[in-house]
Amino acid sequence: MLKPNIAVTGSTGFVGTHLRKFLYEKNIPVISLVRKNHHRISEKNITFTDLGKISKIECDVLVHLIGTGSQTIDSDYELVNVQQTQKAVYLCKKFKIKKIIYVSGLGVSNSTTLGYFISKLKAENLIRNSGLDYTIFRASYIVGPDDPLTQNLDKQIRNGQLIIPGSGKYRLQPISIDDVCKIILIASINKKLSNKTIDLVGPKTISFENYVKKFNKSRSQIKKISLEQALHAALNNPQKALYGVDDLSIMVGDFVSDHKKLEKLTGLKLKIPIL
Numbered sequence: 001m002l003k004p005n006i007a008v009t010g011s012t013g014f015v016g017t018h019l020r021k022f023l024y025e026k027n028i029p030v031i032s033l034v035r036k037n038h039h040r041i042s043e044k045n046i047t048f049t050d051l052g053k054i055s056k057i058e059c060d061v062l063v064h065l066i067g068t069g070s071q072t073i074d075s076d077y078e079l080v081n082v083q084q085t086q087k088a089v090y091l092c093k094k095f096k097i098k099k100i101i102y103v104s105g106l107g108v109s110n111s112t113t114l115g116y117f118i119s120k121l122k123a124e125n126l127i128r129n130s131g132l133d134y135t136i137f138r139a140s141y142i143v144g145p146d147d148p149l150t151q152n153l154d155k156q157i158r159n160g161q162l163i164i165p166g167s168g169k170y171r172l173q174p175i176s177i178d179d180v181c182k183i184i185l186i187a188s189i190n191k192k193l194s195n196k197t198i199d200l201v202g203p204k205t206i207s208f209e210n211y212v213k214k215f216n217k218s219r220s221q222i223k224k225i226s227l228e229q230a231l232h233a234a235l236n237n238p239q240k241a242l243y244g245v246d247d248l249s250i251m252v253g254d255f256v257s258d259h260k261k262l263e264k265l266t267g268l269k270l271k272i273p274i275l
Contacts, residue, residue, distance in 0.1 A: 168209030
């Protein structure tokens with residue numbers, strides 16, 4: 001297997017951290033593009049570079065993982081999901097990086113009205129229209145140690161009760177972080193994935209209710225609340241709400257896809273994530 005030089009934005013987030021570890025184990029050189037003053041972790045084959053002070057990058061592929069699924073006064077979808085993607089495209093062109101890999105979201109479409117999805121679609125279009133070789137992955141829930149959904153459910157368990165908004169019958173199609181790291185590496189070297197938008201989904205769908213029940217190994221109390229109650233909490237007390245407004249819209253959207261297309265393109269047999 002060829003060993004490309006890879007630069008990664010968002011390299012200290014959940015996916016980025018696991019990707020760094022995976023590439024380290026494969027002895028693949030990585031340039032980790034981080035925010036100013038971020039703590040540098042000592043890792044072999046990993047070069048940490050301040051995003052705001054880049055004077056030179058020598059790499060074959062940029063994996064763009066910067067993104068946000070929630071908005072605050074200081075950080076909104078346009079600023080993070082769109083403008084940071086614009087910067088990533090600019091870096092690729094300036095430093096002659098030929099390939100960009102972007103992790104978008106399952107459910108993004110031209111007909112979407114959700115703010116989060118609109119920002120992701122704008123980011124996708126910036127990449128598609130850039131003239132660069134690209135692979136865009138529309139990811140379902142990526143799960144593994146310390147993933148955001150796991151952290152949320154763990155927090156609820158510590159508080160003594162797991163909450164299911166609405167019916168809980170809407171489906172998830174989680175994909176293992178281990179598979180995601182393998183797929184990103186394959187996309188960086190395999191031309192079969194060039195200039196494609198691919199749904200990044202696991203091999204099995206599961207209702208949110210069943211997902212919570214399987215996760216609930218401590219047998220904590222599970223309580224259903226109406227979507228109206230959940231939305232009311234998200235709107236009126238977003239800091240303490242268990243689910244944000246867009247979280248709820250994405251969750252109940254019942255977004256699923258055909259995993260066999262992903263397996264055919266990558267040559268991987270996808271694993272069912274262990275809860």
